[in-house]
Every structure is written in structure tokens, then in C-alpha cells.
Amino acid sequence: GNSVTQMEGPVTLSEEAFLTINCTYTATGYPSLFWYVQYPGEGLQLLLKATKADDKGSNKGFEATYRKETTSFHLEKGSVQVSDSAVYFCALSVGDTGRRALTFGSGTRLQVQP
Amino acid sequence: GAGVSQTPSNKVTEKGKYVELRCDPISGHTALYWYRQSLGQGPEFLIYFQGTGAADDSGLPNDRFFAVRPEGSVSTLKIQRTERGDSAVYLCASSLGASGANVLTFGAGSRLTVL
Numbered sequence: 001g002n003s004v005t006q007m008e009g010p011v012t013l014s015e016e017a018f019l020t021i022n023c024t025y026t027a028t029g030y031p032s033l034f035w036y037v038q039y040p041g042e043g044l045q046l047l048l049k050a051t052k053a054d055d056k057g058s059n060k061g062f063e064a065t066y067r068k069e070t071t072s073f074h075l076e077k078g079s080v081q082v083s084d085s086a087v088y089f090c091a092l093s094v095g096d097t098g099r100r101a102l103t104f105g106s107g108t109r110l111q112v113q114p
Numbered sequence: 115g116a117g118v119s120q121t122p123s124n125k126v127t128e129k130g131k132y133v134e135l136r137c138d139p140i141s142g143h144t145a146l147y148w149y150r151q152s153l154g155q156g157p158e159f160l161i162y163f164q165g166t167g168a169a170d171d172s173g174l175p176n177d178r179f180f181a182v183r184p185e186g187s188v189s190t191l192k193i194q195r196t197e198r199g200d201s202a203v204y205l206c207a208s209s210l211g212a213s214g215a216n217v218l219t220f221g222a223g224s225r226l227t228v229l
Contacts, residue, residue, distance in 0.1 A: 004156075036220075042222065043118075043205070043220045043221055043222040043223060044157070044205065044207075044220040045220070046217050046218070046219075049217065089156050089157075091156070101147060101159040101162055101170065101173070102157070102159070102218065103159070104156030104157050104158075105156050106154070106155050106156050107154075107155070107156050
């Protein structure tokens with residue numbers, strides 16, 4: 001079956017520190033990979049995505065590269081801000097048509113201190 | 115509408131009661147999904163609609179859970195004989211279609227608490 005494993009949180013960083021949140025996956029077929037973010041009191045929002053191997057998704061200074069050889073999609077940001085404090089979810093979906101449901105990891109809480 | 119709207123935002127009920135949760139997707143989005151998110155966990159898939167029909171209901175935990183989308187827009191998730199273990203945030207998401215390139219837009223969720 002399909003599954004996503006994320007590093008456990010919380011991750012606590014000081015402002016302007018470098019961020020890495022690890023994500024690895026198991027999938028039947030060739031998945032698309034996503035990072036979603038959930039800010040306090042808000043709904044899940046798509047942060048970035050990559051649909052094939054070696055693709056790099058990027059948004060708001062965050063990046064993640066689809067690594068098929070290591071089945072990974074680690075999230076990185078060079079300099080975090082207090083406003084980046086949120087819960088980050090790695091997710092995958094398999095198949096181009098039909099069921100497009102996402103399989104999520106358990107989430108990683110990021111706390112950025114000023 | 116501009117986003118996916120879910121009502122109620124909070125629902126407290128007693129064990130054994132019946133509950134309905136409503137989702138109003140983005141106008142024109144044909145695909146609609148329900149997820150359940152327990153505390154400290156990622157969302158878990160429940161059911162997927164393409165238009166009016168439930169294309170995949172494999173995530174529904176048991177026959178107490180049912181969802182409809184009679185006109186291909188608004189959807190209602192129905193839970194009969196609620197149990198304490200049903201307490202969670204129920205998320206709805208919609209997308210333009212079912213292709214791999216389409217991105218899901220989530221609502222803010224309905225928090226269900228069963229006492």
C-alpha cells in the first residue's frame with residue numbers, strides 16, 4: 001500500500017535558521033508528492049508539489065526535490081521566520097485519473113522563535 | 115464561492131446521536147473529498163465523489179458513515195449512532211477534476227466532539 005513517513009516534531013528553531021523536515025514514502029506506481037501546511041486556526045493549504053522524479057517544487061522560500069532513488073521529498077527553507085510556525089504535512093497521490101485521494105504523513109509541527 | 119465552506123465549524127453531540135456535516139465546494143469543482151483528522155495525526159481519506167456519484171468510499175470506517183452529493187455540488191457527511199471514537203476534525207476538499215495534476219483545496223473543517 002501507500003504510506004508517508006515524516007520526522008516527528010515539534011521542530012523548534014530560531015528565526016533565520018535553516019529548516020529541513022524529512023519525508024519518505026512508499027507507493028505502488030509513480031506518485032505525485034506534496035507538502036501541505038496548516039497554520040493555527042486555518043485549513044490545510046498546498047505549499048508545493050512535484051509530479052515526477054527530479055522535479056523541484058518551490059513556494060514562499062520552501063523547496064523540496066522528488067528523489068525517486070531514495071523515495072524522499074524533504075522540505076527545506078534557508079531562513080525561517082516566525083510566521084512559518086505551523087504544522088507541515090507530506091502527502092502523495094498515485095494515479096492520473098479516478099481516485100485522487102491523498103495519503104498524508106502524520107505531520108511535523110514547526111515552532112520558530114524570535 | 116471563493117473557497118470550500120464547511121458547516122458547522124464545531125459540533126458537540128452525545129453518544130448515540132445522529133450528525134450531519136455539510137460541505138460547499140468551490141463552484142465548478144467536480145471532485146469532492148471527505149477526510150477525517152484525529153488529534154496529532156494527518157488527514158485520513160473517507161470518500162471521494164466525482165459529480166454526484168461516490169467513486170470511492172473505501173475509507174468509510176463502517177456503515178454508520180454515509181455521504182451524499184445529490185446535485186453534484188454540496189455534499190453532506192452523515193454519521194449515525196455516534197461514538198466517542200468519532201470525535202475528530204472532518205475535512206472536505208474539492209478539485210477541478212480527477213486528473214493527477216489537479217490540486218485539492220481544503221475547507222477549514224468541522225470539529226466533531228462526541229461526549
